[in-house]
Amino acid sequence: xxxxxxxxxxxxxxxIDGFVTxxxxxxxxxxxxxxxxxxxxxKNPDEKVTLLIGNGSGHEPIAMGFVGQGILDANVVGDVxxxxxxxxxxxxxxxxxxxxxxxxxxxxHSGDVINGRAAAMLAAEDGLRVAPLLMYDDISSAPRxxxxxxxxxxxxxxxxxxLGAAAEExxxxxxxxxxxxxxxxxxxxxxxxxxxxxxxxxxAPMFSLPEGEIYLGMGVHGEPGIGRMKAGPVRDLVxxxxxxxxxDRPIAAGKRVAVIVNGMGGTTMMELLTVWSExxxxxxxxxxxxxxxxxxxxxxTQETAGFSISLLEPDTEMLRLWxxxxxxxxxPRIEVMPEDRA
Amino acid sequence: xxxxxxFRALLARAQDRMQELNSxxxxxxxxxxxxxxxxxxxxxVAAGPGLRAKRFMRTSGGASGTLFGLVLHEIEGHLDHGAxxxxxxxxxxxxxxxxxxxxxxxxxxxxxxAPAVAVLTGGGSLRAAVTAAAAGRDATRLLxxxxxxxxxxxxxxxxxxxxxAVSLVMLIETLDAQVPE
Numbered sequence: 456x457x458x459x460x461x462x463x464x465x466x467x468x469x470x471i472d473g474f475v476t477x478x479x480x481x482x483x484x485x486x487x488x489x490x491x492x493x494x495x496x497x498k499n500p501d502e503k504v505t506l507l508i509g510n511g512s513g514h515e516p517i518a519m520g521f522v523g524q525g526i527l528d529a530n531v532v533g534d535v536x537x538x539x540x541x542x543x544x545x546x547x548x549x550x551x552x553x554x555x556x557x558x559x560x561x562x563x564h565s566g567d568v569i570n571g572r573a574a575a576m577l578a579a580e581d582g583l584r585v586a587p588l589l590m591y592d593d594i595s596s597a598p599r600x601x602x603x604x605x606x607x608x609x610x611x612x613x614x615x616x617x618l619g620a621a622a623e624e625x626x627x628x629x630x631x632x633x634x635x636x637x638x639x640x641x642x643x644x645x646x647x648x649x650x651x652x653x654x655x656x657x658x659a660p661m662f663s664l665p666e667g668e669i670y671l672g673m674g675v676h677g678e679p680g681i682g683r684m685k686a687g688p689v690r691d692l693v694x695x696x697x698x699x700x701x702x703d704r705p706i707a708a709g710k711r712v713a714v715i716v717n718g719m720g721g722t723t724m725m726e727l728l729t730v731w732s733e734x735x736x737x738x739x740x741x742x743x744x745x746x747x748x749x750x751x752x753x754x755x756t757q758e759t760a761g762f763s764i765s766l767l768e769p770d771t772e773m774l775r776l777w778x779x780x781x782x783x784x785x786x787p788r789i790e791v792m793p794e795d796r797a
Numbered sequence: 798x799x800x801x802x803x804f805r806a807l808l809a810r811a812q813d814r815m816q817e818l819n820s821x822x823x824x825x826x827x828x829x830x831x832x833x834x835x836x837x838x839x840x841x842v843a844a845g846p847g848l849r850a851k852r853f854m855r856t857s858g859g860a861s862g863t864l865f866g867l868v869l870h871e872i873e874g875h876l877d878h879g880a881x882x883x884x885x886x887x888x889x890x891x892x893x894x895x896x897x898x899x900x901x902x903x904x905x906x907x908x909x910x911a912p913a914v915a916v917l918t919g920g921g922s923l924r925a926a927v928t929a930a931a932a933g934r935d936a937t938r939l940l941x942x943x944x945x946x947x948x949x950x951x952x953x954x955x956x957x958x959x960x961x962a963v964s965l966v967m968l969i970e971t972l973d974a975q976v977p978e
Contacts, residue, residue, distance in 0.1 A: 534858075537858070537859070538860075540854045540855040540858060540862060540863065541851075541854050541863045541866065542851035542852070542854045542855050542866070543855055545851070565860065566859065566860050568896075569860040569863050569864070569896045569897065570860065570863050572895075572896055573854075573863045573866075573867060573892070573896055576892055577851075577870070
């Protein structure tokens with residue numbers, strides 16, 4: 456399979472070169488070229504809690520695309536599908552932290568958890584104030600009573616955005632950690648994959664799926680989930696997925712539900728908007744009020760075709776922060792109708 | 798012994814035993830434990846003072862690079878600043894068990910590290926700690942793996958030494974300059 460890279464050894468750095476020269480919101484870190492740092496409207500890190508995350512590359516625009524005003528202060532970029540090392544994450548923390556402290560977001564995948572938590576331990580040893588916050592939302596990866604074993608999935612974007620906006624308003628570290636955990640408790644995600652993406656490392660498809668079948672509950676690297684089902688009209692698929700999500704975390708009729716419909720990289724906006732319309736219908740049919748949707752391909756796995764649905768039952772403050780303005784290379788403006796604000 | 802000479806000596810040993818470590822790992826995992834150890838130590842030797850264990854984490858890579866790096870971080874602090882070795886290795890042991898979600902008996906590096914920590918924190922000598930670590934390493938041969946890739950091998954890898962326990966003994970015995978290379 457053809458891909459547009461110079462070489463395996465330079466593909467990540469070549470991409471970061473393109474990213475930091477394209478977008479004025481970001482620059483490279485001083486301590487290491489694998490750190491992408493917020494450039495515009497920086498606040499004093501002794502007063503504003505800084506937010507960062509380390510993650511493997513190959514999933515862009517997440518997470519470097521969310522560096523900027525109102526979301527992340529830094530992103531530490533690992534090799535393709537590989538967590539950055541603990542010392543590199545520690546450099547990322549040093550690059551942005553101050554007296555107000557930092558939150559190290561960790562999307563729950565084993566390498567990210569070990570290296571991220573080790574980085575937080577080493578930072579504490581150096582007298583830095585860093586709170587690691589584990590993020591997990593994929594209901595297909597573990598049952599509800601073991602939900603802290605679940606994988607991080609696109610619903611983690613609720614945490615990025617809501618905490619980023621709250622940090623921008625100078626909320627202190629302890630409150631932000633509590634808020635992040637509260638958003639996590641209210642978020643569920645389920646994915647469906649249609650066709651595999653091609654690994655930039657091997658040039659081979661990342662999983663296989665018979666023609667006419669859909670895989671329900673796949674992780675962002677093609678990890679197994681619930682199982683295969685026959686492909687049919689998208690309405691039936693979305694109805695099944697929404698039923699799974701609301702089984703896992705029921706939401707009372709009349710409540711607002713914030714939604715993310717995320718494409719995996721190889722699914723068109725035409726399809727994602729169709730998915731959204733079905734999600735909107737399925738939620739409304741249950742007496743729920745779908746609000747403030749984020750629709751697009753933000754957490755990708757190369758050209759994998761498929762999507763995920765994430766639901767958040769927000770309180771009024773969470774919804775306000777979800778829709779607060781931000782200025783980053785990739786995060787969209789989220790709109791809420793005036794009648795849905797309260 | 799300085800941190801610089803320690804990392805040089807450890808790299809030399811790891812190079813000598815790279816194939817052996819890779820072969821042990823091939824029975825239980827992906828067969829690259831010796832190679833990643835040598836790669837990480839090559840990076841550590843080239844790094845400046847105070848940065849050797851951290852450079853090891855970066856160049857070795859993966860979760861194992863982090864976990865071995867936490868042991869090397871304590872050894873480096875001991876050699877650079879005279880920090881207590883027993884207390885340092887105990888901290889590394891606690892961190893590894895927490896991060897890796899392992900405990901003694903899981904057929905991992907912890908099976909060699911925990912007995913060495915017990916000896917050192919009990920006031921025993923480095924030589925006695927090396928002996929205890931080696932006994933822990935040898936005992937991994939009969940254990941089934943509960944964590945790591947080896948848990949997916951038929952029989953949990955019973956009959957094979959855990960390569961992480963083997964290299965962990967090497968990390969500690971290199972501290973004892975009297976042990977011949």
